[in-house]
Amino acid sequence: MAQWNQLQQLETRYLEQLYHLYSDSFPMELRQFLAPWIESQDWAYAANKESHATLVFHNLLGEIDQQYSRFLQENNVLYQHNLRRIKQHLQSKYLEKPMDIARIVARCLWEEQRLLQTATSAAQVGKTHPTGTVVTEKQQILEHNLQDIRKRVQDMEQKMKMLENLQDDFDFNYKTLKSQGELSQDLNGNSQAAATRQKMAQLEQMLSALDQLRRMGGLLTAMDYVQKNLTDEELADWKRRQQIACIGGPPNICLDRLETWITSLAESQLQIRQQIKKLEELQQKVSYKGDPIIQHRPALEEKIVDLFRNLMKSAFVVERQPCMPMHPDRPLVIKTGVQFTNKVRLLVKFPELNYQLKIKVCIDKSRKFNILGTNTKVMNMEESNNGSLSAEFKHLASLIVTEELHLITFETEVYHQGLKIDLETHSLPVVVISNICQMPNAWASILWYNMLTNHPKNVNFFTKPPVGTWDQVAEVLSWQFSSTTKRGLTIEQLTTLAEKLLGPCVNYSGCQITWAKFCKENMAGKGFSFWVWLDNIIDLVKKYILALWNEGYIMGFISKERERALLSPKPPGTFLLRFSESSKEGGITFTWVEKDISGKTQIQSVEPYTKQQLNSMSFADIIMGYKIMDATNILVSPLVYLYPEIPKEEAFGKYCRPEAAPEPEMGGDSTSSKSLSVAYSSASRRKYLSLPLYL
Numbered sequence: 001m002a003q004w005n006q007l008q009q010l011e012t013r014y015l016e017q018l019y020h021l022y023s024d025s026f027p028m029e030l031r032q033f034l035a036p037w038i039e040s041q042d043w044a045y046a047a048n049k050e051s052h053a054t055l056v057f058h059n060l061l062g063e064i065d066q067q068y069s070r071f072l073q074e075n076n077v078l079y080q081h082n083l084r085r086i087k088q089h090l091q092s093k094y095l096e097k098p099m100d101i102a103r104i105v106a107r108c109l110w111e112e113q114r115l116l117q118t119a120t121s122a123a124q125v126g127k128t129h130p131t132g133t134v135v136t137e138k139q140q141i142l143e144h145n146l147q148d149i150r151k152r153v154q155d156m157e158q159k160m161k162m163l164e165n166l167q168d169d170f171d172f173n174y175k176t177l178k179s180q181g182e183l184s185q186d187l188n189g190n191s192q193a194a195a196t197r198q199k200m201a202q203l204e205q206m207l208s209a210l211d212q213l214r215r216m217g218g219l220l221t222a223m224d225y226v227q228k229n230l231t232d233e234e235l236a237d238w239k240r241r242q243q244i245a246c247i248g249g250p251p252n253i254c255l256d257r258l259e260t261w262i263t264s265l266a267e268s269q270l271q272i273r274q275q276i277k278k279l280e281e282l283q284q285k286v287s288y289k290g291d292p293i294i295q296h297r298p299a300l301e302e303k304i305v306d307l308f309r310n311l312m313k314s315a316f317v318v319e320r321q322p323c324m325p326m327h328p329d330r331p332l333v334i335k336t337g338v339q340f341t342n343k344v345r346l347l348v349k350f351p352e353l354n355y356q357l358k359i360k361v362c363i364d365k366s367r368k369f370n371i372l373g374t375n376t377k378v379m380n381m382e383e384s385n386n387g388s389l390s391a392e393f394k395h396l397a398s399l400i401v402t403e404e405l406h407l408i409t410f411e412t413e414v415y416h417q418g419l420k421i422d423l424e425t426h427s428l429p430v431v432v433i434s435n436i437c438q439m440p441n442a443w444a445s446i447l448w449y450n451m452l453t454n455h456p457k458n459v460n461f462f463t464k465p466p467v468g469t470w471d472q473v474a475e476v477l478s479w480q481f482s483s484t485t486k487r488g489l490t491i492e493q494l495t496t497l498a499e500k501l502l503g504p505c506v507n508y509s510g511c512q513i514t515w516a517k518f519c520k521e522n523m524a525g526k527g528f529s530f531w532v533w534l535d536n537i538i539d540l541v542k543k544y545i546l547a548l549w550n551e552g553y554i555m556g557f558i559s560k561e562r563e564r565a566l567l568s569p570k571p572p573g574t575f576l577l578r579f580s581e582s583s584k585e586g587g588i589t590f591t592w593v594e595k596d597i598s599g600k601t602q603i604q605s606v607e608p609y610t611k612q613q614l615n616s617m618s619f620a621d622i623i624m625g626y627k628i629m630d631a632t633n634i635l636v637s638p639l640v641y642l643y644p645e646i647p648k649e650e651a652f653g654k655y656c657r658p659e660a661a662p663e664p665e666m667g668g669d670s671t672s673s674k675s676l677s678v679a680y681s682s683a684s685r686r687k688y689l690s691l692p693l694y695l
Contacts, residue, residue, distance in 0.1 A: 003109070004035035006116055012256055014119045021111050023341060025093075025325040026104045030064075030086050033079075037063050043106035045657075048543050048615070050099055057098035061087060100326065107328055110484070118251055142234065145226045146264055152219050153268045156275055220303050223269060227307060230261055231314040235347075236454075239317075243428060243450040246321055246331050248479030255319060259347040259388060262315050266348045269308045270417060276301050309421050312414060315347035316423040319390060322408055322430050329484050332430045332450075333442045342427060344410045345390040346379060354381050357412045357423075359391050364406050379412070405429035405449065405459040429459055440535040444519040451476050465515035470498055470508040473518065477534070484542050486550040489557070496557040500581075501530055528584040536586030537579050544614040545588060553577060553642060553651055554588070564603050566643060567593045573640025580608035588619065590626075592638050597631065604638065620655035623648065 007018055022028035031038060046053040064087045071079040094101040238258060245252040279297055320343035323331035334340045344359060357379040379391045408427040413420060429449060431442040445462065451473070452466050474494045482488035489497070498508040500523060505511065519531040526533070537556075541549045548554055554577045558566075567574060572594050580587035587608025594602050609622060627635045642651045 002036060003039055003112055003116070004032065007112055010115070010119050012254070014115055014254075017115055017251060017254060018112065020320055021108050021328075023325050024089065026101065026108055027086055029082055031108070033067050033083065034060075034063050038105065039109070041105075043102050043109060044546055046102035047099055047106050053098035053102045057094060057101060060101075061091070064090075104326070111328075115251070139234070142226065142229050142261065145222070145229070146261055149219070149222055149226060149268050150264065152222070153271050156219065157271070219272065220300065220307070223265065223272075223304075223307055227265060227311055230258070230265065231311070234258060234261070235314060235317075239456070240454050242321065243454060246428065247447050247450045247476060248329070248483035249476075255317070255345065255347060255388070259345075259349055262311065262347045263349045266308065266311055266315075266350075269304055269311065273301070273304045273308070273417070276304060305419065308419070312346075312348060312421050313423055316410075316412070316425045317345055317347060318410070318425055318427050319343045319345040320392075322427050327439070330439065330443050330446070332428055332446045333439060334430055334432055335436065336432065336434050341392060342408065343390055343392040344379075344425060345388055346423075347388075349388060350416070351381070353379070353414070353416070355379075357414060360411045361408060363408050405445070405461060406432060407457060407459060426457065428456065429461070440532060441519065443535070444531045447476055447480075448515055448518065462515070467512045467514050468518070470502065470511040470513060473501075473513055474498065474508075480534075480538055481541070481549075484538070485546060487552065492562075493555075493557040496559055496562070497534070499559065526582070526584075533581075533584060533586075536584065540579075540586035540588065540611060540614075544611060545619050547655055548577070548619060548652075551651070553646075554579075555643070563591055567591065567603055568601055570643065570645075571641070573638060574643055574645070575639045575641070576643040583608045583610060585610055590623065590639065594638055618655065618657065620652040621657065623652050624656050 007015075010018070019028065022031065041056055041059075042052075043056070046056045064083060068080060068083050068087075071083060090101065235258060238252065238255065241250075241252045244250065276297060279300075320341070321331045322334055322340050322342040324334060324338055324340045326338070327333065346353070346357065355378050358376055359379060360376050377391045381388065381390075407429060410425050412423045414423060431445050433439060433442050448465060448468070449458075449461050452468055453461065455461075474489075474497075477497060478488035478494065495508070498505070498511070501513060501517060502508060502511050503524075517530070519529055522528055523530050523533070541554075545554065549556075556577070556579050558576070558578050563576065563578065567576065570593050573592065575590050575592035577588060577590050580589055587610045589605050589608040591603060591605035594604055596602050606626075609619065614622075623639060626639055627637050630636050637648075639648055642648060
């Protein structure tokens with residue numbers, strides 16, 4: 001089944017995450033219209049090779065034209081209009097930069113695959129543990145408590161009707177006795193005529209029942225308890241998961257369930273508020289000594305209004321944190337002059353608030369920084385796919401650039417049932433950059449902040465940044481790979497990275513790492529920091545060797561001592577792939593086993609291949625074509641088996657792209673040429689160069 005069709009069958013919570021992948025940069029409509037064709041293209045390759053990207057882009061425009069013709073025949077005016085608008089937008093934005101759209105599509109397709117995998121895994125776990133990952137025991141208790149509140153509110157509605165009827169009966173009987181002169185004192189007195197004692201006993205019973213019905217403090221206490229569970233635990237947990245997801249951790253769950261819970265509680269609170277108002281009306285008709293309405297009604301009304309206000313304030317959240325569409329894997333970093341998007345949502349789904357809330361947005365509210373573009377927008381239910389009350393903003397960052405953290409603040413006012421409530425929420429701290437070369441350090445700041453604190457507004461965090469433990473750092477480093485590829489880092493790979501950061505150690509668990517050590521200070525013997533080196537390797541993997549990394553063919557992070565220990569017992573021709581430790585810009589090399597003339601085992605390697613070289617030839621082609629000149633001046637390939645014993649052709653053959661052969665001339669043979677890496681080997685030196693080899 002096509003990937004797009006599989007996605008359409010997912011649960012709502014996964015579909016909500018799917019919708020977040022798409023924007024004007026790559027509209028979801030286009031994804032749906034051309035689903036089979038889009039999935040048949042190699043976008044990852046196009047994202048790294050401009051000539052192929054140009055070809056695919058023009059083919060994309062051709063596919064749009066064909067789809068437009070089909071809509072023309074079907075007389076579908078709306079789709080014609082949308083498709084024409086999409087094509088014009090793509091042409092204006094990507095005609096000169098086809099690799100940009102290729103990267104965006106490749107990223108979206110990969111995120112779709114991750115989403116499918118997540119949904120499949122959750123379904124399998126759900127079958128084994130029906131209440132495991134879907135609804136926790138704590139959430140089941142919360143749902144039970146919410147149901148109990150709804151039932152008690154409904155019961156209270158019935159009791160109010162009973163109270164009104166009982167009060168009318170009591171009032172009638174009391175006034176009847178009094179008018180007949182059978183009472184020596186009113187009900188609040190102590191002496192009555194003997195003949196009326198029986199009737200008075202009945203009135204006392206009615207008064208006792210009336211008094212009991214007029215008390216509802218216990219229900220508000222239960223509401224307060226459930227509200228704290230919702231806002232202080234469930235919503236706080238969601239916000240922390242959102243933080244983790246922003247820095248590459250597991251995808252956050254959607255807000256639909258929380259919205260259902262919070263909306264239910266808000267509706268119950270408004271019902272209780274109306275019932276408290278009804279008590280005031282009843283008290284004005286009938287009152288008595290010790291009347292609980294007189295004693296408690298003002299406090300009850302104040303309490304329910306405070307609960308509702310606080311719930312509304314907590315329910316105003318940033319559903320999608322600020323992110324530049326061209327860098328979806330690095331949210332919370334925004335660049336001046338480049339559009340970024342974010343989305344706010346009110347988790348109280350009242351239809352009467354649709355198009356009633358005007359949201360204002362600003363950066364660093366107290367310092368009056370500005371943003372370009374729309375800074376006000378009305379929340380509506382049509383903008384989301386599930387009818388939630390939300391608003392999506394698209395901004396350009398102002399020209400203010402600092403190394404500080406900044407907050408994007410959203411404000412609105414709610415007028416509902418006579419109440420005015422000021423709402424305010426804000427993004428997680430963002431970093432503003434003026435040049436894309438600042439992205440690595442900016443992203444390091446985002447990682448460090450969200451790894452070590454769940455404080456939502458600590459913009460002075462880096463005045464004295466706290467230390468992290470290796471366990472925390474290791475998890476986040478692995479996320480940098482697993483969030484953009486199919487593989488995180490193994491324990492062995494992480495241990496190698498720990499050694500680079502902390503030096504040799506028996507057990508790195510609990511070892512502390514400072515912010516300066518992670519990002520600022522140069523590594524021992526190197527002219528660059530640990531993070532600059534690692535970030536360039538991440539970039540190398542994503543753009544040039546993604547398929548090989550996903551296959552698990554790249555050992556990557558391994559010490560030279562460990563490399564020698566693995567390869568020495570292996571037969572000649574066994575090789576492994578690792579990242580360069582000396583290349584600041586990110587490099588990858590291969591190391592292999594060979595025997596010298598005397599039969600002694602030698603471990604050899606080549607100078608690292610950098611992004612510049614991999615731009616000209618894929619790493620798979622380099623490996624398959626790599627040859628050295630042996631002692632007898634014969635070209636041989638020293639690379640035979642990928643460690644531990646995978647034949648080279650089996651591992652890399654499918655990733656090689658043979659050059660198209662030219663048309664043969666009449667009477668002649670077809671020839672083709674291919675540039676191969678060639679090494680001359682001698683006892684004294686090894687020289688590597690690239691020569692054209694005619695096959």
